[in-house]
Amino acid sequence: MEELLTKSEDLRKVRAALLNVLEDTDELRRSAVDERNKTMAIIENLTDGVILLNKKKQIEIINSPATELFNIGKKEAIGKCFVDLLDIENIPEIKKILIDKDRIRNIYREEVATLDSLHLEITSVLLKDEIEEKGFLIIIHDVTKEKLIEKMKTEFVSVAAHQLRTPLSAIKWTIRMILDGDVGEISEEQRELLEQTYISNERMIRLINDLLDVSRIEEGRLLYNQEDAQMEDVLDSVVENSQEMIRNKNVVLEINKKETPKVRIDKEKIGVVIQNLLENAVKYTEPGGKIKITLDNDEKNVIFKIEDSGVGIPKSQQDRIFTKFFRAENVTRMETDGTGLGLYTIKNIVRAHKGQIWFESEENKGTTFYFTIPINNK
Template sequence: MDPEKEKERKRLIALTSLNLLNTPKEERFEIITRLASKIFAVPVAGISLVDAQKVWFKSIQGLDHLTEDRSTSFSNAVVLKEEMVIIEDTLQNEEFKSNPYVTDGPKIRFFAGVPIRASDLSVVGSLFLADRLPRKFSDLEVSTLKDLSTWVDVEFLRSSLTYQISLEQKKIQEELVSKNRELAEEKAMDDAMLANIGDGVVGINDRGEIIFTNQQVEYMTGLKQDELIGKPIWYSIKMFDKDDKEVSVNERPIRNALFLKKKIESTNYFFVRRDGSKFPVSITATPVIVFDRVIGGVDVFRDITKEKEIDRMKTEFISLASHQLRTPLSAMKWFCEILLDRDAGDLNKEQEELLTNIYQSNERMIQLVNTLLNISRIESGRIIIDPKPTDLRKLLDEVILEVRPRFDKKKQHLAISIHKNLPLVNIDPRLIRHVYMNLLTNAIKYTPDGGEIVIIISVKNGEVVSQVSDSGYGIPRRQHEQVFKKFFRAENVIKIETEGTGLGLYLTKAIVESSGGRIWFESDEGKGTTFWFAVPLSGSVQKEGEVTIDI
């Protein structure tokens, strides 16, 4: 584009941004032109705005017209030259002596105009003086006119800013209306979703005060929304654990979710209805985090009475089926042992191999049946917990002795560190032995040949903490939440190790928690896994059940 045309284009944009073209008179400009007329003793003083075709007079003294053609305007010369223009006698000036404003009409003989600039310094018009007589214009008058033009510049800048602010306000207002409409639509959708979702939903602020609930909360608990809003969730919706003990504020899943800044799921709690009756719930407590600050949380819960009943029926069925399977499996084992011991006659090599495969498969079936029976006994609350003062060092040594051949076969290195003054702990050694056995056999199974396994037993914060670390395949992070679920096996080890039921860790967790302890882990795929389980130094609580677990 031609540089002059581009310059003119930008000048006209700056002029438009003032929002002064073809607008009514304003006293702030009238004051300036009246003052100019008096100071310089001239009949004509004005403020002009020069657009593409016309010159507009924002204020003018001594003339009654509001516009003129740009091509014949004195102000156009100021704009084109971008500097002060002084013509002391127009009849002696070659450019203007034939101008219609000189020869006709006002018959201007003297003109002085100073540029008026927009905020980008484009010349958009002039502050000018005119007289019907020729006159000299002194240096002092030049300086005074320039000073007055600064005043006009300031007023123009103010107009520009005011116009820009009004545009921004209009834009913000439009955006606000649009956002409010979007929010209203989203709220309507959210309200409809909350109203129709089958789960109870309770939202709280960072102080634990309830800020919203949905209809299902009232349906499940009998507590109305207006009874709950603004009140602490800890005291408004009562919660009990599986041992029928009221859950304290610090033990509630939503409290821990806010504190730990992570989602917590649980199916081990009961809510209380208005009439005092309890029902089991599946809870998902999620913190709401904005810029790394917890601003509240959401409790989503579901009545799992039917699921619990189905689980109970499944447990009973599994228990019954497992009992029924034990007899024929035990008989098969006995018959295989008789045949392999050649008590029924000699075997050739092929017969021996077939019987060995049958025997090994039968052993795996017996192990699976025992595991299923153990799970059903724990889930039904029939397990006996018989705590005794136990030397965990000695108990661990017994387990290591049993699994030592597996270590040696894979040439794995075992490192052990046990608290120097480890006290006797009142636990059920049969149960805790199973926990050590499961964690160690898993570590051996999922650690490659030549890898390292570390066992540490320490005393911390009133607990005896046992740690089993391996340098194996690790567990994919996306599957961490499933580790303690029934039948779970990590996708990366299924391809490598085909054997396994996915019940070992589920049973281990159930045993630890039944013993009054807790279990957790950390794992990175390709780097290994560490499991910890902790039991209180004070020991486990004795439980008068019906059966023990089968190891």
């Protein structure tokens, strides 16, 4: 009898333990449901469109702003392929950039124009663990109004730049004639002042030309003369023309390159890209510092990389580095000459070649810029 009572007591304890486990499990389940509901409420009330894709690139979650942008119901959207929602012309490029498993980076941001005149900034984040890809988080920001304002500003800048270029050119040639003695002799003091004025005027002309290039880019009027060429030839030309600048700054330039496949490029404009990146590296690296250029390729791209040991870019300002007129605070303190247009311009040149450009940087340790050009860029 005593044994039965003992077993009964043991069973009672087991039942009690099981009930406690079930209560804990139920509490955890309710807590998980509450957290999921909170997350869904936050996603639903965001002003930007948010879409969660599974491994098959199918939509699992979509919020109301996204359904409004794409004019589709939630039930209709679930299970669809995200790219099928995009009513744009360059679907293959966008698909490759946003949801290609072979992409180089985990995060991509791309601006697209839809056929019904919407301008969307689409950010794609690859979701993965240590073992496999889990899916993608897509964030869509409507920048149509900003684009309209930007267009008006661009048109104003274009008109103003054209109006300024003519008198500046006249000033340039007048000063040149005086310096060359075409209008009589001048004193050394006069020559020094005129040479300083000439340099300042040249700087203004370069700024005007940069502004006009930006206007052409934004209006789609920047022309490209593409041909099959070797990237190393373009690199060699830029480095040769930059020797004096490198010597004057007393920095060490190391170049590691191999013979890469030919790519279809505008040699002059890709030269502008490399020149701009090299000038920035030299400009923002202290004397005695080191710059390293690497030219390589994988199966799909020719890859250009330039590392410097310079001042770096503050983390809080890195997301603005390719925007117009932006210059990081630490470089404006050490180098007053600059427009903030160079990186914006070269970003658009690289993208016009169907390539990508990005960077890695740590303040006071240096910056590394990369850009790629597709090998089959036909």
